[in-house]
Structures are given as C-alpha cells and as structure tokens.
Amino acid sequence: MHDIKRLICIIPNNYKIIFFILLAMSIFLSVAEVVGVSIVMPFITLASNPEQIFNNVYSKAIFDYFSFKSSVTFIIYFGFVLVAFYICRIVYTILYNYFLNKFTFNLFNYYTNALFASYIKLPYAEFTKKNTSNLMRIITNETINLSIYIQNLLMIFVEIFTILLLYIVLLTIDWKMTIILTAFIVFMVSVLIFFLRNKIKTEGAKRASIQSDFFKIVDEMFGNFKLLKFIKNNAKVSENFYKTSLMFSEVNILNNVLSNLPKILLENIGFTILVVIVMYVLFKYDDPNFVLPIISVYALALYRILPGVNRILGSYNTILFLSKSLESIHNELSIKYVIEGGDRIEFKKNIVLDNVTFEYTNGKPILNNINLTIHKYDRIAFVGRSGGGKTTLVDLIIGLYMPVEGSILLDGVKLSSNNIQHYRSKIGYIPQSVYLFDGTVGENVSFGYKYDKKKIIDCLKKANIYDFLATKDGINTMVGNGGIQISGGQKQRIGIARALYNDPDILVLDEATSALDENTEEKIMDEIYKISKEKTLLIITHRLTTVSRCNKIYKVNNGDVKLLKDNSSNE
Known part of the structure; x- marks a missing residue:
C-alpha cells in the first residue's frame, strides 16, 4: 500500500x-x-x-x-x-x-x-x-x-x-x-x-x-x-x-x-x-x-x-x-531544491564580496570573512597552493556556490537564487580539463546553445585554431570521445572557443593551461589576453609566469585572501 x-x-x-x-x-x-x-x-x-x-x-x-x-x-x-x-x-x-x-x-x-x-x-x-x-x-x-x-x-x-x-x-x-x-x-x-x-x-x-x-x-x-x-x-x-x-x-x-x-x-x-x-x-x-x-x-x-x-x-x-x-x-x-531564477542583474561597474564566509557540509570554514572588489575589465589572478581555497573562492564569485555568511553584490545588487541564472549567463568558463563529447568541433563549441556556423567559426578564429581545422574537415572535424583524436593544446583552444560562444562579460580560467607545456601555455595565454581586452578576466593558477599581465594578483591560503599585486587604476 x-x-x-x-x-x-x-x-x-x-x-x-x-x-x-x-x-x-x-x-x-x-x-x-x-x-x-x-x-x-x-x-x-x-x-x-x-x-x-x-x-x-x-x-x-x-x-x-x-x-x-x-x-x-x-x-x-x-x-x-x-x-x-x-x-x-x-x-x-x-x-x-x-x-x-x-x-x-x-x-x-x-x-x-x-x-x-x-x-x-x-x-x-x-x-x-x-x-x-x-x-x-x-x-x-x-x-x-x-x-x-x-x-x-x-x-x-x-x-x-x-x-x-x-x-x-x-x-x-x-x-x-x-x-x-x-x-x-x-x-x-x-x-x-x-x-x-x-x-x-x-x-x-x-x-x-x-x-x-x-x-x-x-x-x-x-x-x-x-x-x-x-x-x-x-x-x-x-x-x-x-x-x-x-x-x-x-x-x-x-x-x-x-x-x-x-x-x-x-x-x-x-x-x-x-x-x-x-x-x-x-x-x-x-x-x-x-x-x-x-x-x-x-x-x-x-x-x-x-x-x-x-x-x-x-x-x-x-x-x-x-x-x-x-x-x-x-x-x-x-527532493525540493532551491529554484534558481533568471531575474536580470547587471554587471557594469563591479562585483563586491562583502564579509563572505563559506564552508562545506563538514562545518569547517574554507574562506573566512573575505572582502574583495572586482572592477569591470579587471584581469585578476588567484594563486596559491592546491587545496588553499582559490578554486572555491572563484566558484563563489561566479555563482556556483552561495556564501554561508556575507553577500556578493553586482553593482550594489545582492546575488541570490532569483538572479543567479542571468548572472551565470554572463560567464565563460574554461576548466583545466576540457571535456569534449564524441561529435564535431562545431557541436562541441555550441554545446548548450543554438548551432550558429558563423559564430562557431568566429570563436574558433579567436581561439587561434580555425586554420588548423581548415586543413581537415573544418567545424565538422570529429574530435572523438573526450577529444581523444586531437592534442591537449587543440582541446584547450576548443574549450576557449566554447567559453566565448555566448560572448560572456567574464572569462574564467580554472588552471586552464596547467597541463600544457610552457610553449603551448604561452601561446594560449597570449590569445586569451588578446580576446579578453573588453572582458573581465579571472585566472586560477599556481604558476606566476602566466599572470604577469594581470593588474591584480591575490594569494589564497587557508581561508585567507592576500593582495600581492595591484596595478589597477580603479583603486
């Protein structure tokens, strides 16, 4: 019964x-x-x-x-x-x-x-x-x-x-x-x-x-x-x-x-x-x-x-x-989860973390009372040892997690479950390991969005991989499951093209080049800095060589965030 x-x-x-x-x-x-x-x-x-x-x-x-x-x-x-x-x-x-x-x-x-x-x-x-x-x-x-x-x-x-x-x-x-x-x-x-x-x-x-x-x-x-x-x-x-x-x-x-x-x-x-x-x-x-x-x-x-x-x-x-x-x-x-809404929220000036504290379910704080301001068009790097909390901090900034205490404000408006979807739509995310499914380059770049050939080609050109694909089947080139049929550098470039497809305001690199050799990493970072001139750039890395062109560098360690470099004209 x-x-x-x-x-x-x-x-x-x-x-x-x-x-x-x-x-x-x-x-x-x-x-x-x-x-x-x-x-x-x-x-x-x-x-x-x-x-x-x-x-x-x-x-x-x-x-x-x-x-x-x-x-x-x-x-x-x-x-x-x-x-x-x-x-x-x-x-x-x-x-x-x-x-x-x-x-x-x-x-x-x-x-x-x-x-x-x-x-x-x-x-x-x-x-x-x-x-x-x-x-x-x-x-x-x-x-x-x-x-x-x-x-x-x-x-x-x-x-x-x-x-x-x-x-x-x-x-x-x-x-x-x-x-x-x-x-x-x-x-x-x-x-x-x-x-x-x-x-x-x-x-x-x-x-x-x-x-x-x-x-x-x-x-x-x-x-x-x-x-x-x-x-x-x-x-x-x-x-x-x-x-x-x-x-x-x-x-x-x-x-x-x-x-x-x-x-x-x-x-x-x-x-x-x-x-x-x-x-x-x-x-x-x-x-x-x-x-x-x-x-x-x-x-x-x-x-x-x-x-x-x-x-x-x-x-x-x-x-x-x-x-x-x-x-x-x-x-x-x-199971009833918090319904995430799509109310509009603007990002024209800054993102402010106001006394933000975050902890996982075990109750141990990962970040303690963080105060941080990110201005539009900033290029910010978060460095530190593995497990220090830098990825968690950026996940908070881009709305994957919500703070346990404190607030995240966009142009003075509090980020909440009501407007989180609209905010995330402004973000392009490039992970350390880009997952490509068994399909064409075009299908992988447009993943989650309507397929637009012109936009795909434009994003691939910005990621500096279109010329390589032109020697094969262009945007119809098959990548294999997990991108097994292409190199690591090519896979990351397709990941960059995917992140650019929706023309985001914020571009996030989560250890995106750490698995590449120095030469490939340098080339990809050149391309990222070039295409992010009119975007806010957030970089998570443990290599200081990749963040020399950032105007701010923060060190994240054991729940604390320390400013190491500030060449910003905004502050």
Whole structure:
C-alpha cells in the first residue's frame, strides 16, 4: 500500500486520468474474457444435444425470433456469433495492449525527462554530493523498470477482476466444488507469497545496488582508459567487473527461478484439479449430456484462471523485485531544491564580496570573512597552493556556490537564487580539463546553445585554431570521445572557443593551461589576453609566469585572501 501511495504521488494528473481510463478498459476486457468462457457451455450443450434448444426459454425465443429452419442452422449461426465475438475480443485485447504500452512508455519518457531536467537544474553544491553512476542508473534503468512496474500493476488488476468474474460463473454451476477449488488455490497462492515475498524484495534491493556498482566500474574504466594501458594485464579492474557481473547474474538467476516457481507448481496443480473435477462430475451426474458441458466450462475456466493466477504471482514478484526502482524515482522527484531564477542583474561597474564566509557540509570554514572588489575589465589572478581555497573562492564569485555568511553584490545588487541564472549567463568558463563529447568541433563549441556556423567559426578564429581545422574537415572535424583524436593544446583552444560562444562579460580560467607545456601555455595565454581586452578576466593558477599581465594578483591560503599585486587604476 505504501508503494501505491508513492506511485500515485509521482504520476502527473493528466496521466492519472489515462490510468483510470485504462482501468475501465481492463474491466471491459475482463468481462469479455468471462463472456468468452461462459458462452462455451451453452454452445457445447446445444451441439451435443440440439433438442435442448427448445427446452431453454432463451434459446427457443431466439430460434423463433430469427425463424431458423432447423436446430443445426441455429447451432451453426451460434458458432459464427461465437467466432465473431472471439475475433472482436482479440482486436480489443490488441488495442488495450497498445494503449497500455503507450501509456507506460509515455510515462517512461516523462520520468526520464523530469529527472534529466531536475539533474540539470541541481544547484552545483548539491550536484557535488551526488554519485553520477547512481544518477545514470536511475535515469536510464530505474525509469524503464518503473514502466514495467506499472504494466504489471495493471495486469494484476485485470487478472484479479477476470478471475473473480469467472468464479461467479463457476459458482452458478456448482458452488460447492467452486468454493473448495477456490480455497485450495487461495491456500497455495498464500503459501507461495509468504515464502517468496521478502526474499524477492531483498534481491530487488540488492539488484539496484549491484547495478549502481556496474555503472561505477564501467565509468571508472572508460574515464581511466589511458591509465589502464600502463597497468599490467588489468587483472584487478577485470576482477572487480567479473565479481560485480557474477553477483548481478546470481541475483537475476535467483529472481527468475523464484518468479517461475509459481508457474511450475500451478501447471501441475491445475492438471490434478482437472482430473478431480472430472471424477467429481462423473460421480455426481448420471446423465452424460451434463458431463461434457460442465467439464468443458471448468476446463476452460481453469485454462484461464491458473495462468491468470500465475500472471498475478509473476507480476506481484516483479513489483516486489522492482519496488526499489519506484522508491528511487519517488525519492529523487520528491527532493525540493532551491529554484534558481533568471531575474536580470547587471554587471557594469563591479562585483563586491562583502564579509563572505563559506564552508562545506563538514562545518569547517574554507574562506573566512573575505572582502574583495572586482572592477569591470579587471584581469585578476588567484594563486596559491592546491587545496588553499582559490578554486572555491572563484566558484563563489561566479555563482556556483552561495556564501554561508556575507553577500556578493553586482553593482550594489545582492546575488541570490532569483538572479543567479542571468548572472551565470554572463560567464565563460574554461576548466583545466576540457571535456569534449564524441561529435564535431562545431557541436562541441555550441554545446548548450543554438548551432550558429558563423559564430562557431568566429570563436574558433579567436581561439587561434580555425586554420588548423581548415586543413581537415573544418567545424565538422570529429574530435572523438573526450577529444581523444586531437592534442591537449587543440582541446584547450576548443574549450576557449566554447567559453566565448555566448560572448560572456567574464572569462574564467580554472588552471586552464596547467597541463600544457610552457610553449603551448604561452601561446594560449597570449590569445586569451588578446580576446579578453573588453572582458573581465579571472585566472586560477599556481604558476606566476602566466599572470604577469594581470593588474591584480591575490594569494589564497587557508581561508585567507592576500593582495600581492595591484596595478589597477580603479583603486
């Protein structure tokens, strides 16, 4: 019941309406199933004993109304009606399955998009706490599992309703035998649920955990592929993957065995029940004309009921196994983060850090009571040892983090969640390691923005890489996953072009040239200083040689910020 509440909570209102329409369709399908079974008995009765047509009030009335010439003609037409009904039922079942699949996979599409949008909008501070392998698992695997979960839930409803209606029909034929039959099947189902429920749910939770490890290992392997080439025989990495793969296989093997157990038991029990019914009917009824129709109806009912019971158990086991998927998606969609707005905020004069203090969740301050002013068109370098806080300081300045105490002001207006998006749109960011996805240079430069060939070429020219690309396929040059098909310097230049694409007011270099040789670094810095004449430039580095042309240099160390150089005319 708790899972049902979770499901209702995360299904959007327009899909709830469709859900209830599908429930109504499933009820009609159940009625059609029962009618299909119920009309078999009168057909077989009349076919085996045509004189019964005139002994039954309803069949005689139909015979007289349509003026059939003989009982054989009546039975033939009855057969045609029966066949037509089954054809209509088949068509309806196909349509129902189409709408069911459309509904569940539209929901899958909704959840994947909702989660993707949620992750994109995550505050940076929250994103750093997340395990990306786990996010990938939820957005790709758990969403499809939830679709399967919903399909199985609807299947349980259809099967239960159908079986209940069939039991009502069987009760009208022989209530004693039907009650005994019901009690026996309910007992068997209860025993199976009692022994299997907790085990399957436990294995389902284990499946989710192991699958997350799967993504993590694969992500680590591809992320460190170059490093792996220097590790002899890669035995440890392969061993970890093998162990995880084996555990995943074992969990699924056990789940499949447990899920198929009811089918194996019920098929054999069903045959036994049918034999008992035949013996009971032969013992109770002396007239052979009654035996065949009754046995036929019970056989047909069991033929429908037992697979239905098996499907209920199978669907129930699947729901238990995938309940962790529902829990994961419910938890992700239920988390309320601070909504970042796009109110306008101007940067025409300065950025002021006013008594800013920042700390991570462990409570230890990284920056203490920082006061700092950045004027427009300043070229500022932040230097210091690794771990001293310079990257954190710049992350605060560019709005990736918000201060715990104090304020950040743009032209006197406080930076807040209401205007943070508009502020960030003024920033071009070049990290130490530029990530290029497996696509063209043009696609990588315009990442996140509308593709504009003219703008792409202009940015590549500013980054001094267009002439090199012209010798290949120009902006259609493929870079490979992670930029593996180009050099480190070329990759950084594409990163610069990407940062310039939206014509930012502020350009940030986060150790952007530290991995390059001195000659390449010098050339790239020349280009950056050239293109940033009408921009505010913030540089994070540990090399003083790269910041000689900055008008201000700050040293960041253990939460303190000290001004080392100030050639600014603004102060």
